[in-house]
Amino acid sequence: MAGQQLFPHLLKPLDLGWITLRSRVLMGSMHTGLEEAKGSAEKSAAFFGERARGGVGLIVTGGVAPDVFGKVHPMAGKLSTRREVKHHRPVTDAVHKEGGAICMQILHTGRYGYQPWQVGPSAVQAPISKFTPFAMPSWLVEKTIRNYVRCAVLAAEAGYDGVEIMGSEGYLINQFLCARTNKRTDQWGGSLENRMRFPIEIVRRTREAVGKNFIIVYRLSMLDLVEKGQTWPEVVRLAKEIEKAGVTLLNTGIGWHEARIPTIATVVPRGAFSWVTKKLKGEVSVPLVTVNRINTPEIAESILADGCADMVSLARPMLADPDFVNKARQGKPHLINTCIACNQACLDHIFRNKGASCLVNPRACHETELNFPPVKSAKKIAVVGGGPAGLSCATLAASRGHSVTLFEASGKVGGEFNLAAEVPGKEEFAENIRYWRNQLEETKVTVQLNTRATVDLLKAGKFDEVVLCTGVTPLVPPIANVKHPKVLNYLDVLEAKKPVGKTVAIIGGGPIGFDIAEYLSEDPHHEKSSMNLEAFNKEWGIDTTITAPGGMDGVKPQPPAPIRKLYMIDILPKVGKNLGVTTGWIHRAIMKTRGVKIMTETTVVSVSDKGITIKGKDGTESELAVDNVVLCAGQRSNNPLEGPCREAGLSVHVIGASAKAQDMDGKAAIRMGAELAAKL
Numbered sequence: 223m224a225g226q227q228l229f230p231h232l233l234k235p236l237d238l239g240w241i242t243l244r245s246r247v248l249m250g251s252m253h254t255g256l257e258e259a260k261g262s263a264e265k266s267a268a269f270f271g272e273r274a275r276g277g278v279g280l281i282v283t284g285g286v287a288p289d290v291f292g293k294v295h296p297m298a299g300k301l302s303t304r305r306e307v308k309h310h311r312p313v314t315d316a317v318h319k320e321g322g323a324i325c326m327q328i329l330h331t332g333r334y335g336y337q338p339w340q341v342g343p344s345a346v347q348a349p350i351s352k353f354t355p356f357a358m359p360s361w362l363v364e365k366t367i368r369n370y371v372r373c374a375v376l377a378a379e380a381g382y383d384g385v386e387i388m389g390s391e392g393y394l395i396n397q398f399l400c401a402r403t404n405k406r407t408d409q410w411g412g413s414l415e416n417r418m419r420f421p422i423e424i425v426r427r428t429r430e431a432v433g434k435n436f437i438i439v440y441r442l443s444m445l446d447l448v449e450k451g452q453t454w455p456e457v458v459r460l461a462k463e464i465e466k467a468g469v470t471l472l473n474t475g476i477g478w479h480e481a482r483i484p485t486i487a488t489v490v491p492r493g494a495f496s497w498v499t500k501k502l503k504g505e506v507s508v509p510l511v512t513v514n515r516i517n518t519p520e521i522a523e524s525i526l527a528d529g530c531a532d533m534v535s536l537a538r539p540m541l542a543d544p545d546f547v548n549k550a551r552q553g554k555p556h557l558i559n560t561c562i563a564c565n566q567a568c569l570d571h572i573f574r575n576k577g578a579s580c581l582v583n584p585r586a587c588h589e590t591e592l593n594f595p596p597v598k599s600a601k602k603i604a605v606v607g608g609g610p611a612g613l614s615c616a617t618l619a620a621s622r623g624h625s626v627t628l629f630e631a632s633g634k635v636g637g638e639f640n641l642a643a644e645v646p647g648k649e650e651f652a653e654n655i656r657y658w659r660n661q662l663e664e665t666k667v668t669v670q671l672n673t674r675a676t677v678d679l680l681k682a683g684k685f686d687e688v689v690l691c692t693g694v695t696p697l698v699p700p701i702a703n704v705k706h707p708k709v710l711n712y713l714d715v716l717e718a719k720k721p722v723g724k725t726v727a728i729i730g731g732g733p734i735g736f737d738i739a740e741y742l743s744e745d746p747h748h749e750k751s752s753m754n755l756e757a758f759n760k761e762w763g764i765d766t767t768i769t770a771p772g773g774m775d776g777v778k779p780q781p782p783a784p785i786r787k788l789y790m791i792d793i794l795p796k797v798g799k800n801l802g803v804t805t806g807w808i809h810r811a812i813m814k815t816r817g818v819k820i821m822t823e824t825t826v827v828s829v830s831d832k833g834i835t836i837k838g839k840d841g842t843e844s845e846l847a848v849d850n851v852v853l854c855a856g857q858r859s860n861n862p863l864e865g866p867c868r869e870a871g872l873s874v875h876v877i878g879a880s881a882k883a884q885d886m887d888g889k890a891a892i893r894m895g896a897e898l899a900a901k902l
Contacts, residue, residue, distance in 0.1 A: 225551040229519050231526035233551055236279065236509065236533065238470060240435040241383060243279035243323060243533075246526060247547050248473070248511050250537030251327040251386060251441075252568065253284040254587050255577035257299040261590075263309055267316035268589040273540050274322030277547030279533065281317060282386045282439065282473075285329025288373035289366065291341045292330030292394065295575075301326070301373050307380045314381030325384040325437055326377040328370055332394030333403065334479060343398045343420075344405040350480050363410050363420065366394075370424045371431045374438075384437020387424060390475020395421045396443050399460070402450035414456055422463050429468030439471045439511075440464050444498045447481035447764070451772020458505050465506045473511040473535060474499045483762045483774060486514055486538075487805045488563035489647035489752045489812075492521045497755075497766065500530040511535050517542075517561045517650075519550035538568055541580035541587070557664060559583055559657050562650035565804045566889050573803040582654050584614075584893035594900055597623045603902060604629065604683060606675040606863065607691035609637020610888045611878025613658040614895025615689050619902050620665035627668040627683065629675040635659060637693055639888060641716045645737045646744045647752040677866045687902055690864055691878040691895070694857035694886075699729065702828035704853075709829055711853040712738055723849020727789045727834055729826055730854035731797025733887075735790055736809045738854050743784040743816040751782070761815075781815035788818045789846065791836065795823050800885070826851075859883040 226233055236243040256266045270281055287293040287300035300306070310326070317324040333342040333355040341362065342355035358366070374385045389395040397403040398420040404411045410420055425440060432438070442464065444457050452460075461472060476495045477485040484490050492515050499512035512531035516522050522534045539546055543559040550558070559582050567579040567586075580586040585593070600623045605616040608630035620626040634640065636655035643652040662669055673679075680688055696711040698704060712734050714720045726742055728735050744750065751757040759766055763779035770777050790797060790813070797820055798806055813820065823839040833847040861880040868874055877898055878891040 245279040250535040267312040271316030274320035288369040310380035330394040386439035390443035392478030425467035446772040447477040454768035560653035601686040608635035611691040611891035618899035697856035731792030735854040
């Protein structure tokens with residue numbers, strides 16, 4: 223069926239009067255690190271140009287500061303002088319060449335900046351910043367408004383079709399709007415009218431400066447999710463005033479960065495906040511854009527068909543697959559590489575001052591470096607192991623024209639992603655497996671399931687190259703009587719589905735230990751909150767009437783009762799060391815609400831019929847009665863074929879966890895597979 227029939231609302235053009243957007247997809251703003259990278263103009267042009275070629279209706283860039291005080295960090299980008307305009311021209315030219323439209327986001331971080339000279343409406347330090355901002359004197363408030371306007375004018379000179387004024391997520395404009403951060407007593411603080419003056423003046427003066435045929439998107443914080451945040455009547459009033467001031471589109475903002483409620487992670491249900499945007503429908507007449515966890519054309523279409531918004535914003539999904547819109551238009555949504563909302567290569571990288579990419583698409587933000595052109599001479603390639611590394615290498619090598627055979631010992635591909643998909647809040651990993659399965663068929667990879675490759679088999683196949691990616695095996699720690707029947711490993715729990723008692727000791731406080739704790743503490747007979755919006759809002763304490771300030775102030779979260787008593791035991795002084803920078807707090811919060819007892823600097827000495835003997839930091843031993851012990855103490859590489867293959871004279875490559883188990887995750891495995899495929 224043609225895409226237009228499948229997704230009529232999503233693919234319908236949006237006429238703004240002087241410009242028509244070719245689809246209802248807005249590529250949301252993301253900071254990628256390309257803004258500051260060496261050769262950034264060329265790299266940014268390639269990145270945005272590819273997304274424009276993929277059919278996006280309107281692109282919004284990462285945030286660009288209007289002045290030095292608004293920069294994310296000292297080396298971040300700004301646009302305040304004509305000299306800086308030329309840096310943006312390659313980007314706008316690349317997008318327009320592909321028939322797209324692009325807005326530059328103007329972002330002033332306020333107290334969220336990673337710099338000592340940050341400013342804010344008041345000297346109130348953010349819990350996620352090391353610095354206390356300087357309170358802006360009135361003259362600086364006025365100057366900052368002028369800087370926004372100048373930035374927009376320069377953006378127009380650079381060829382942008384418009385700007386997005388960032389007024390949400392807890393940045394400077396949001397800080398002016400909320401009493402929690404605005405303690406002023408002058409014309410910029412106090413009453414709602416005074417607190418709204420700053421964003422209204424920015425939009426009004428910007429419209430006067432740029433004229434009518436220029437897009438102004440305003441990112442409106444509709445749900446702050448922090449104490450003393452805005453109430454819904456305040457949000458509506460601001461929206462109406464911003465519309466009067468001359469805005470073209472109103473984009474939805476959800477949550478401040480310091481909010482302790484998940485808004486974009488994989489534990490959040492798909493389209494979880496479209497209801498917020500829908501509440502504003504009828505209050506204003508300008509088109510509305512809804513956001514967050516919209517990662518398939520099916521969910522996007524349903525949101526638009528339901529009248530929640532006029533456009534949908536997809537940010538990370540455009541990292542995962544730049545051809546998202548085109549594939550939907552072609553009626554091939556099954557070939558879309560779906561964003562799994564893991565944050566591991568995008569936001570986590572940015573918060574570590576690394577360039578962004580994507581776990582499921584390592585080419586993202588590396589468009590000038592990692593490419594897969596057709597080969598001049600096709601090779602016969604064997605890939606042994608159908609996990610993330612093997613699937614990445616096999617499909618990409620085949621897409622280049624190689625003849626690829628994939629050997630998988632089990633009855634299905636996906637490797638440890640199959641295990642991840644069993645964990646509550648990680649269901650999206652199944653989408654990546656679906657993508658790989660379809661890619662195997664699309665690229666004509668020969669797949670041999672239930673086939674354990676041997677040296678003789680590989681020699682008989684006369685392969686030019688052999689890629690080994692046979693994964694890992696669970697590490698067994700040195701514990702007395704560790705083979706006791708009550709001892710299981712994570713494979714026994716997630717894959718074999720062995721029975722587990724009501725009291726369990728989890729050995730290991732790393733990511734696998736956290737996954738097992740979440741899996742064992744949740745009632746499998748109840749619908750998971752990551753899949754059910756009502757359950758999610760209840761668990762995290764979200765007021766869907768938004769009568770409570772910020773949509774959560776005073777609302778008591780109601781997490782589900784755990785079905786087991788769990789102990790997480792680790793020899794290290796702190797658990798969760800390798801959890802994601804932007805998602806680790808979520809998993810720790812779940813551990814707390816599920817009543818998981820964390821025991822650090824503790825060693826398990828032995829296992830008995832009664833339970834386990836543990837030794838604390840002071841050397842004191844004690845008994846802990848448990849029904850089962852689950853080992854999550856690490857992994858070791860499983861690589862039995864490398865030596866024999868090399869002895870047989872085969873050309874061998876080892877990738878994924880087979881090469882290195884420590885610190886190897888899906889992100890690194892898929893990237894290794896892609897990089898090898900580009901070289902073969």
